[in-house]
Amino acid sequence: MSNPSLLILAGDGIGPEVMAQVRRIIDWMGDKRGLKFDVSEDLVGGSAYDKHGVPLHDDTMAKAQEVDAVLLGAVGGPKYDDLDFSVKPERGLLRLRKEMDLYANLRPAQCFDALADFSSLKTDIVSGLDIMIVRELTGGVYFGEPRGIFEEGNERVGINTQRYTESEIERGARSAFELAMRRNKKLCSMEKANVMESGILWREVVTEVAKDYPEVELSHMYADNGAMQLVRAPKQFDVIYTDNLFGDILSDCAAMLTGSLGMLPSASLGAPMENGRPKALYEPVHGSAPDIAGKGIANPSACILSFAMALRYSFDQGAEADRLEAAVEKVLADGVRTADLMQAEGGTPASTSDMGDAILAAL
C-alpha cells in the first residue's frame, strides 16, 4: 500500500518559514514513528501569481483534489494589494475551499495554560478556554450570485448574495453535532434570524438535525449577541456552528481571546473520498505577516498544530496528534518563546527553527 499523500502549499510571507518546521516534524514522524507520507509541494497565493499570473494554477488545483490532505501556510502581502480582485492571493485559497468543497471549517480557540496571561482578557475569564467553532466554508455571501459592482442610474452599486440551501446548512450542522458528541455535548448555533431569512432557514434546519443528536444540548443565539458573549464569558461555549461570514468574524474574535494567534490551527473538511478520508485542507489561523517575513522569527506552532489536526482528522492518528500537541504544550510550559510570545515575564527567546528544535526534542 502506498503512503498517504500530502500537498504542501506554503504560500506567501511567513508561510514558507513556518512550513519548513512542519516538514521537519513530518520527516521525524516517518523516521521515528513509521508514519511515512508522500509529500509534494506547490505554489498558492502571491507566489503562484508571480509565476503563473494566477493565485492558483489549474495543475495545482488538480493535485489538491487528488492528495489525501493539503497543508497550507498563508497567502497575501502588500505587494499584491493592488491586483485585480480576480487574481488576488485570497482567490487561490477561496478556490481551493470551493472546488474541494471543504464545507466544514474547524477553528479551535484554545487557551494554553502557559499563555493565559497573554490574553487581553482577564486570566480567569480565558484560562482553560477550549471552544470549537465550526464555520460553514463553501456557501453564503462568499460565493453567492449575483455579485459584483454594477451601474444603476448614474451611480454604482455593490452587490453580494447571502445564499444557503437546506442541504448546505445541514451537512455543516452534522459535522458540528458530531464534534459536540466527542466533546462536551453542547452546541450553540449563531445567525441573525431576527433580521435575515437565511438565518430563519438556518435555525430551522439546525433544529431539525438536532433530533438525530438528542444527547447534544442545542441553543441558538443571534450573531451580535454571540460576539458579546464571546467577549463576556467565552467559557460558556463548547461547539459553535455558524455561517461563512459570521464565522469569519466570530472565529477571529474567539481566536484573539486566547491572546496567542501564533498558536491556533484550523482544519477545513469536505465529504469523504473513496478511501474514506475527508477532503481536507489544514492551515494556521494567522496570516502571512509580511512585516516579519524572511526574518526567521515567526512562530511555527500554529502550522505544526495544523499538521496535528491532519493526523487526527485525515489519518486517524489521534494518539500521534495528542503526542504532538503535548510536545507543543511542553515547550510552552518550558518557557520557549518566539517573538510573538515574548512578554514582560520573560522566557527563552526562540527563532522559528529554535521552536522547531524544541518541539522535536519534546517529541
Add this chain to the structure above:
Amino acid sequence: MSNPSLLILAGDGIGPEVMAQVRRIIDWMGDKRGLKFDVSEDLVGGSAYDKHGVPLHDDTMAKAQEVDAVLLGAVGGPKYDDLDFSVKPERGLLRLRKEMDLYANLRPAQCFDALADFSSLKTDIVSGLDIMIVRELTGGVYFGEPRGIFEEGNERVGINTQRYTESEIERGARSAFELAMRRNKKLCSMEKANVMESGILWREVVTEVAKDYPEVELSHMYADNGAMQLVRAPKQFDVIYTDNLFGDILSDCAAMLTGSLGMLPSASLGAPMENGRPKALYEPVHGSAPDIAGKGIANPSACILSFAMALRYSFDQGAEADRLEAAVEKVLADGVRTADLMQAEGGTPASTSDMGDAILAAL
C-alpha cells in the same frame, strides 16, 4: 415658537421602566433649565403588536416622521418569539429606521472610569476607552432585495442581498468623517473587500470622501481583523465606519469591551429636516431584558444617556448634554449601583428609580 417635540416609544420589557426615569429628567430640564419639550407617547414592538397586531402602527410611523426626535426604549421578548417574521417586534424598529431614513447609527463604546474593572478585559486595556462606531443603518443585507425563503429543486434556499450604492456609502461616510473632525481625527473603515465586491466599492467611496477631510487620518481594515483588533487593543481606534451587518456585530463586541452594557446609548440620525434638525431616534444599546422586566431593578443610565445624545445631536444643547453625562459619571463615581453594576467591590445598591433619583440629585 413652539417647544421641540419628542415621541417616546418605551416598547417592551424594561423599556417602560427605564423610560420612566428619562421622563423625570425631561421634566427636570423643563422646570429647572427652561428646556421644555412637547412629549407624546406611543407603542412599538410587542406592545404595539398586542394592541394593533403589528409591531408599529401606521399612525405611530406618521407621528415619528413629524416629531423632532424619537426616544425608544427596547423591543422584544420571549412572548413574541414564535410570531411570524413580518410582525416580530424587531420589524417595528427596523421600519422606523428605514422609513425615517436614519442612515447613521452612532454607537459610542466608552469605558467609565468607575466601571473599568467591570470589563472582562484587563483594566489597562480598556480604561479610558472612547470609541465611536458609525454603523450604516438603512442599507446592506438588512434591507436588500431579493430576500426570502424559496423552493429550489426539492429543497429550500434562504436568500438575502447585501447591496450598497455609492451614495448610501458616501452619506454615512460623511457623518463619520464629521464626527472624526470633532474627535481625534482618526477614522478606520471596515469591510471585507478581500471577499466581497460591495466591500470593494465601500473602500473606494470612503477613500474618495476622505479627500474632503484631509485632516482625518483614514485607515482600512478587514472586518474580521477589526473584531480581533477590538479585542486586542481597542484604544487604537477613534471613529470606526462600517456597514449595517458588520456594524451590528462589531458595535456589540465593542460595547461588551466596556463591561457595562447598561451604560451605553446610541443615536440614529438621518438627513436634516426643514428645521435643520436631523431626523433622529435615540435608544439604549441594551435590549428589553425580559428576565428582569417588571422588577424595577433595570439600569436606566443607557436610556438617560441616549437622551443626552438627543440634547447634543437634535437640540444643539451640547452643554446640557455634557452636564447630564457628568451627572451620570458622578453617580457612578459615588458608587451608586443598579443590580447589573453590582460586583465584588461593593457599592450602594440602587433600584431603577434610586438611580434616577441619584442622577437628578447630581444634576
